Amino acid sequence: MKSKLGIASFVLLMIFAPLLIKSEYLLNLLILICLYATLSHSWNILGGYCGQISLGHATFFGAGALTFRYLWLGGVSYYLALPAGALASLILAFAIGFPSFKMKGHYFSIGTLALAMIALITVQNLLPGVSFITEACLKEYSLLTIYYLAFGVGVATVAAVYALSRSKLGLALVSVREDEEAAEAIGINTFKYKVVAMSISTVIAGFAGGIFAFYCGTYYHYAPFELGWSFDPLLIAFIGGAGTVVGPVVGAVVFVLLKELFAASLGQVNVLIFGIVFIVTVLFLPKGLVGIAGIVRKKDRSART
Amino acid sequence: MGALLQILSYGVFSGALYGLVALGLSLVFGVMNYLNVAHGALIMLASYTVLWVCYYLHFDPFLSLILVIPTFFVIGWILFMGLFQRLLALPETEKLKNSLLISFGILLICSNAATMLWTADERAVATSYTGKVIDLLGVRLPYIGLATVFLAIIVVFAVHLFLTRTYFGKAIRAVSQDYEAASWMGINTSRACLVSFAIGVALAGFPGVVIALQTFNPMVSFDLTNKALIVLILAGVGSLRGVLFGGLLLGVVEAASVFLVGVAYREVVGLVLFVLVLMFRPQGIGGRKA
Numbered sequence: 148m149k150s151k152l153g154i155a156s157f158v159l160l161m162i163f164a165p166l167l168i169k170s171e172y173l174l175n176l177l178i179l180i181c182l183y184a185t186l187s188h189s190w191n192i193l194g195g196y197c198g199q200i201s202l203g204h205a206t207f208f209g210a211g212a213l214t215f216r217y218l219w220l221g222g223v224s225y226y227l228a229l230p231a232g233a234l235a236s237l238i239l240a241f242a243i244g245f246p247s248f249k250m251k252g253h254y255f256s257i258g259t260l261a262l263a264m265i266a267l268i269t270v271q272n273l274l275p276g277v278s279f280i281t282e283a284c285l286k287e288y289s290l291l292t293i294y295y296l297a298f299g300v301g302v303a304t305v306a307a308v309y310a311l312s313r314s315k316l317g318l319a320l321v322s323v324r325e326d327e328e329a330a331e332a333i334g335i336n337t338f339k340y341k342v343v344a345m346s347i348s349t350v351i352a353g354f355a356g357g358i359f360a361f362y363c364g365t366y367y368h369y370a371p372f373e374l375g376w377s378f379d380p381l382l383i384a385f386i387g388g389a390g391t392v393v394g395p396v397v398g399a400v401v402f403v404l405l406k407e408l409f410a411a412s413l414g415q416v417n418v419l420i421f422g423i424v425f426i427v428t429v430l431f432l433p434k435g436l437v438g439i440a441g442i443v444r445k446k447d448r449s450a451r452t
Numbered sequence: 453m454g455a456l457l458q459i460l461s462y463g464v465f466s467g468a469l470y471g472l473v474a475l476g477l478s479l480v481f482g483v484m485n486y487l488n489v490a491h492g493a494l495i496m497l498a499s500y501t502v503l504w505v506c507y508y509l510h511f512d513p514f515l516s517l518i519l520v521i522p523t524f525f526v527i528g529w530i531l532f533m534g535l536f537q538r539l540l541a542l543p544e545t546e547k548l549k550n551s552l553l554i555s556f557g558i559l560l561i562c563s564n565a566a567t568m569l570w571t572a573d574e575r576a577v578a579t580s581y582t583g584k585v586i587d588l589l590g591v592r593l594p595y596i597g598l599a600t601v602f603l604a605i606i607v608v609f610a611v612h613l614f615l616t617r618t619y620f621g622k623a624i625r626a627v628s629q630d631y632e633a634a635s636w637m638g639i640n641t642s643r644a645c646l647v648s649f650a651i652g653v654a655l656a657g658f659p660g661v662v663i664a665l666q667t668f669n670p671m672v673s674f675d676l677t678n679k680a681l682i683v684l685i686l687a688g689v690g691s692l693r694g695v696l697f698g699g700l701l702l703g704v705v706e707a708a709s710v711f712l713v714g715v716a717y718r719e720v721v722g723l724v725l726f727v728l729v730l731m732f733r734p735q736g737i738g739g740r741k742a
Contacts, residue, residue, distance in 0.1 A: 200549065202556075249731040253487055253548050257681050258730045261723045264678065268723075272716045374674065378560065385553070416568065422561035429553045430538065 158302060165294055174290050180403045181297035182358055183383055187395035188304045189351035190380035195389035196317060197344040198324025199248075200256045203263030205376035206243070207236040207349040209270065211356025212371035219361070220281055229296070229357040236353025237346060244345050248338060251327070260377070267372040274368035293362050300354050307347070309392045320344050324390070382425050388435030397436050454590045459707050465597030467703020468604035469662050471696040473676055474683035475608065476655035478695050481684060483628040483648045485544060486536060486551035492677030493562035494653055498524055498660025499668050500570065506577045506664075513577050513661050514599070520657040528653025531558070532646050540642060559673060566670035574667045582665065600662050607658050608696050611651075615692070624648045675719075682726040685734070 165174055186208060194200045211232035218228035243262055250258040280288065311317045319340045322330040331337050359371055379402070380395075387398025402421065409417040432438050477491040498520055505516040535558075539550050576582075585592040615621040626634040627644045635641045663672065679702070687698030702722055709721035 200552075246731065247727075250734070252545060253552055254730050254734055256552060257487075257489075257685075258727055261678070261682075261726050261730075265720050265723045265727075268717070268720050378556075418564040419561055419568070422557045422564070425560075426535065426554050426557040429550060429557070430535065 161298055162295075165291055171290060174294055176403060176407060178290070178294050178297045178358075178362055180399050181294075181301040182355055182362070183379065183402055184396045184399035185297070185301045185304045185351060185358070186355040186376070187380040187383040187387070187399055188308050189348045189355060191384045191389060191391075191395050192308060192311065192320075192351070193344050193348040194381065195384055195391070195394070196311070196324065197320040197341060198327075199341060199344070200253075200381070201259045201377070202256050202381070203259030203261075203266075203377050204348075204352055204380055205372050205374060206259075206263050206266045207239060207352035208356040208359070208376045209266065209369075209372035210239045211236045211353030212360040213270070213356075213368065214353075215357035215360040216278055216368075219287075220278075220284055222283070225287060225292075225296070225357075225361055229354060229361075232357035232360070233350045233353035236349045236356065240345055240349040244349060245342055248341050248345075263372070263374060263377050267369060267374065270369040270372050276368060277365060278368050280364050288361075288364075293358065296361065297358050300351075300358060304351050304354075305392065305396065307351075311347070312392055316340070316343065321390070382421055384435075386421070386424055386428050386435055388437030391434070391437050394435050394437045401436070457589075457591045459711050460704065461591055461593060461597070463704035463707030464700060465594070465600055465703070466706065467700035468597075468601040468696075469659060469699070470679050470683050470702050471699025472600070472604050472607060472655075472659040472662065474680040474687065474695050474699060475611065475658075475692070476652040477680040478684050478687065478692055479611065479655065480649055480652035482692070483624055483652075484540070484631075484645045485548055486539070486555070486649070487548055488555045488652070489552060489677050489681070490555035490558035490562065491652075491656060491680050492675065493559045493566075493673035494524065494527070494656040495659050495663060495676050496566060496668065496670060496673040497527075497562060498657045499664040499672075500566065500575075501657075502661050502664040503575055503577055513579060513664055514603075517657055517661060520660060521654050524657050524660075525650045525654035528650035529646065531653065532649040536649060537642065537646070540645060559677060563670045563673045566673075570670065572669050572671065574669050575664075576667045577664045579665070596662070596665050603658060603662070604696060604699070607655070608692065611655070611692060620644075620647070679722075682722055685726060685729050 161177075164177065168174070186204070189207075190201065190204050213232075214235035215225075215228045215232035218231055219225055223231070247255060247258055247262060311320075319330075319335055320343075322333075322335055323337050323340050327337055356371055363370075383398035383402050384395045385398075386401065387396065388394025405420060406417045409420070428435055434441065473492075473495060476494075477488055480486050480488050480491075501520050501523060502513055502516050505511050505519055506513055509516075511519075535554055536551060539547050539554075542550060581595045584595045586595070586598070587593075613621075615625055623634070623639045624644050624647070626637065626639055627641050627648075631641055634644070659676070663676070682702055683695060683698040685698075686701055687694030702725070705725060706718050706722050710718050713721065
């Protein structure tokens with residue numbers, strides 16, 4: 148009960164935040180946090196819960212961004228273009244995502260990386276130019292709208308993952324992660340659950356891509372296909388805590404803030420620091436930053452009793 | 453006919469390089485089931501080391517190997533002691549996953565650190581024989597390409613001899629076949645893993661020289677890792693002799709694709725081949741069913 152109240156007040160606070168802070172800079176940061184948290188959760192469903200570590204999530208993110216951009220610049224309003232982007236991403240999952248489950252374990256990881264590179268090179272070749280916002284679209288462009296959109300999608304995603312983690316479906320996904328053969332042996336259709344996980348994951352990635360395409364004014368068409376969009380959500384999820392509801396959100400906050408902190412003074416050094424933190428997390432904190440809280444709480448409890 | 457032979461020759465030259473690129477990765481993967489995706493970054497670092505050695509000590513790039521190989525042996529030793537040793541006790545799939553993730557972190561760190569320290573500019577070592585060619589029946593064969601092929605054959609042969617003819621090499625092979633049984637036979641398994649990991653990293657020096665003679669930048673590490681993975685899969689996992697053939701196959705296919713679909717999609721052809729093999733023949737084209 149207490150936690151529900153906390154969450155409700157947090158959501159309310161975030162809804163009124165733009166009215167209170169009135170700083171475009173902070174609003175930008177909040178949008179980025181929402182975007183990364185959404186994308187990272189999208190990876191988390193497939194990689195954290197279902198254990199299928201994808202190194203090619205940018206493909207679906209990019210597909211969402213590309214579709215959104217084309218429709219939006221073509222005159223479709225953003226609230227229609229956004230779900231269309233998600234749909235395009237899902238269709239792409241049907242075309243290339245589900246067949247990639249023929250690859251198991253680490254083969255899936257390197258195979259999806261190869262798919263992401265194929266997508267990147269193809270888009271680079273087909274659309275080498277820069278995407279500009281047209282004047283008509285500029286009227287629709289407002290940071291406040293983007294913030295509410297990004298926040299809405301983010302909250303919906305977190306809620307969906309929360310529901311998933313408490314459902315039978317979530318349990319099935321975890322069983323696939325823990326031991327695919329054992330899950331198969333007790334009658335779980337592992338392929339079906341992997342497909343379900345990927346469908347949810349790609350739809351969310353498509354939404355995130357649409358928000359990126361809405362938020363970024365001018366960028367190269369292939370920018371959302373860059374490998375970084377595959378790697379960042381993975382790093383964020385692992386550092387925050389893969390396979391948890393809170394982890395990717397915590398990870399996204401740390402990621403965006405670190406990036407801001409170092410971008411001004413040291414440029415690219417945030418990737419370096421994140422890489423090191425990532426290795427340390429994989430080695431010593433399999434549950435990520437969220438895991439630390441768990442350890443502390445456990446110690447607290449045992450100290451009291 | 454002449455054009456075809458010319459294309460084929462380029463395929464063979466880049467194929468030999470791909471074979472060298474994949475060799476260290478394949479050794480490490482075969483012996484202890486670590487998927488070291490940082491291998492491309494290590495090759496990139498080796499190229500920079502060659503560059504500095506040539507620049508400051510005025511060595512010939514190929515001569516610089518006598519410094520580069522020991523350096524990378526030590527780097528491999530340190531990496532194993534610091535990061536990879538603790539994974540040895542994990543069960544098979546966990547081991548693979550964690551080694552993939554850790555080396556992936558190393559790949560990110562190295563390529564970004566190199567960009568920060570040495571900028572993203574294209575570099576190359578220029579020698580007196582850069583760009584020189586032999587004309588053989590109308591086919592132009594660059595010196596460096598020929599040297600790459602010789603280097604690849606010698607190195608693969610040497611590693612093969614080491615693994616089959618020396619006592620320690622046999623111990624490494626025993627570990628790769630059955631970790632536990634090897635330890636029951638009195639083989640110091642963790643030491644065998646340590647040395648083979650260090651050798652695997654040291655082997656990054658050879659492709660490093662060839663890359664240094666072409667143009668390179670820090671971001672080449674992703675590309676190299678990619679090529680190494682493709683060759684690893686084509687060759688059949690853990691097959692060292694297959695590495696040379698896998699490399700040649702990829703090289704020739706890429707060269708042919710330049711001819712057929714244009715230079716822009718050269719990488720894509722290799723990647724598509726890779727994904728198809730992963731899906732339908734994950735044990736490799738020449739490999740046995742695991």
